[in-house]
Amino acid sequence: MNNNDSLFKKNGVSFLLPFIMITTCFAMWGFANDVTNPMVASFGKIFQISKFESSFVQVAFYLGYFVMAFPAALFIQRYSFKSGVLLGLTLYAVGALAFIPAKMSGMFIAFLPAYFIMTCGLSFLETSCNPYIYSMGSDDTATRRLNFAQAFNPLGAITGAWIALTYVSASLHPADSKTRGNLMNSVPEQFEAIKTHDLDILVQPYLYVGIVVLLLLLIIWRTTMPKAGDTGKSKSLWLAIKQLAHESNYRKGVIAQFFYVGAQTVCWSYIMYYGHHVFHELEGMSEQVAQQITTYYYLSALVLFAIGRFVCTYFMRFIKPGKLLALLALAALMCLAGVIFVDGRIGLWCLVAVSGCMSLMFPTIYGIALRGLKDNVKFGGAGLVMSILGGSVIPPVQAAIIDIHSEVLGLSSINASFIVPVVCFCVVTWYGLSTNEKV
Template sequence: MEQKKKESILMKDGVSYLVPFILITSCFALWGFANDITNPMVKAFSKIFRMSSTDGALVQVAFYGGYFAMAFPAAIFIRRFSYKAGVLLGLGLYAFGAFLFYPAKMMGEYYPFLLAYFILTCGLSFLETSSNPYILSMGTEETATRRLNLAQSFNPMGSLLGMYVAMNFIQAKLNPLDTTGRANLSASEFEAIKEYDLSVLINPYLIIGLVILTIFFVILFTKMPKNSEKDNKINFMPTLRRIFRMPHYREGVFTQFFYVGAQIMCWTFIIQYGTRILMQEGMAEIDAEVTSQKFNIIAMVLFCCSRFICTFILRFFNAGQLLMILAIAGGCFTAGVIALHNIWGLYCLVAVSACMSLMFPTIYGIALRGLGDDAKFGAAGLIMAILGGSVLPPLQASIIDMHTVFGMPSTNASFILPFICFVVIAIYGYRTKLRSIGKLFG
């Protein structure tokens, strides 16, 4: 019995996947770092270049647009070659995009940074399209969702490091002049402060580029088992038609779009939400921004702890049922974010992260269940759904720029968008539960 349990986790057909699991799981932390050092940059770029929240949110458009653009090319690439090749190409693009921050800073313009983010996340798209199904394949299908949740538990550790670096090595070191003061600067004063702030901003990206190169060479020279033979004949459209006929997959892609949108909105605009509340209580703008990022870090710690707890609970509950419960709880906390105009609203926003902890890998695992080798293309569709992080945050930013909506602060009203997302997720969880019951009694 003990041997059977061991094989069901990281062994399949007598092949051990322990070393590949460790190496690929490290990639989960690496893209978590990229995601969460970037979220606070919406506010940072808005200040540095004296832009609106909507213009600043173009960072998220470029960032998550890269995921969308490269998802199916990544799937075709790994179908033709291997998961390892996809991971290596992803790491290479990640490092290249990070190094592009230096010429972007030398140009002193906003749009070269967007290009650097786009290339960086083209790499992340290859990484995620390769790594998620690779983890799913490292054992039996019955334990695939649990295994992916375990690997994904290391993603928020990278996210925490990204938030910490953003707070202590970017936000806290930017020129303390507030938004109003920057608006009144002369052209020469503005350029001097912008030059300094951009020098501060790029340093962590250059360092992470070096780290990524190191991981690239470690994986390059490590022997990793292949999960399938190379497939030079790629039936792209027939495969897509086949997998999109499956309701659990089709609905999973739709739901993942809204989940990623909710996650990015809650973690990006906690800065704007917290800054407004803390300034209302008498705090200076720069201090309010740094303190809001501390709340964001607390949210990520809660997210990380909840991920491990929920991964354990998932052993005893139907995945769809647990997903539905967490989505309902997330919707309730988001209602508090909208209705409460004081520090309690910020507490509710932090609590939302506990509810989101299990959602991405659970939706992913449910959607890919039973796809077999088609999971390579199925994974690409789910990675393309990360486009939700590109589409929905600018919509929320445009609401925030209204200042007031129906008599309430626009930052509060803007969280109606994450609320809608949680409703969609709850419906998917409920439908998954019904399908599981139908199979049980069918």
């Protein structure tokens, strides 16, 4: 490494301001993810649909990542990382503002295209921003720099979750699910009035974030950005895929990322269901009080995740990324054993603790998988963004188990359902161990 290089400097030239601009995007898609996760339960309550049906919010949300990743890579190859960021922010804003006509329709299905468009934008952002941050400085500090940038992602996530849980959920009509179900069948006019009131509340965060994203777009458009990673060379998509397919470390990384994102999505989304199980079903609290208390556990999980990002980025100076990844995945498996077998508040705290274990996983898998890809880094990044599809595939599987509403192998369906993230973290452990000697 050049003596003049540092985490935010290459060949003696500082790129701190562009780094801050792009890192702001990390916080913005963190907001989108975690203002949405708690909404899954809200949609189920507002429209009186099953957990499996409401999980289609996540299907639509993460499908956009899968569909748009390679088109995004082709776009930034032809133009630039900055152009990819600008187009991503544009789609993000359009999708967020599309919640207004979706609300006016009064139909659950109308919200799914809005989520899809928004995450097509997030796919452009992640396909652009992750490799852009990775390429800005020295290869020796690339994984640590990416972890540092990703450390700001939970700050946006905490903000999004706080708004969803303390403003949206708390402002919904106090009628519980049973009362709403009765009204839907007996007094549909009153049910529709409650639904309209709740949808007015639900769309507000998306309206405001759409406006903020447009402002960020204008600022980045006017900011001079480095050309790091923009070689100007064009490569066939199929040639890049063929070359990437021969990279064993990369192939395993795509698989690990798929399962990690699936695990993260269910561990965060279904913490609300687990809290409902603990406080409402086991302890006999009202549905509203149970939701209120669970909110604090959810926010605690995100705070722990954010702290873990900074702490793990520090420890990465001394511990190989692959080894640290494997250790934390094993810790997550131990916590999930508590979630499944202990139950009650202890089980809920174990679920919160999983977030601390997950803190470094996404950027570390990403950084390890991109190692040594050279001019394939853009397409490699796109493949890793496509693997976010795990957040679309895994939640319906767990939701289907929860919807059984009876014991599974002697456990309540909500407890038994967490065997799904156990499988996911086993895959992450395998990847960390398989790369430990190589990175």
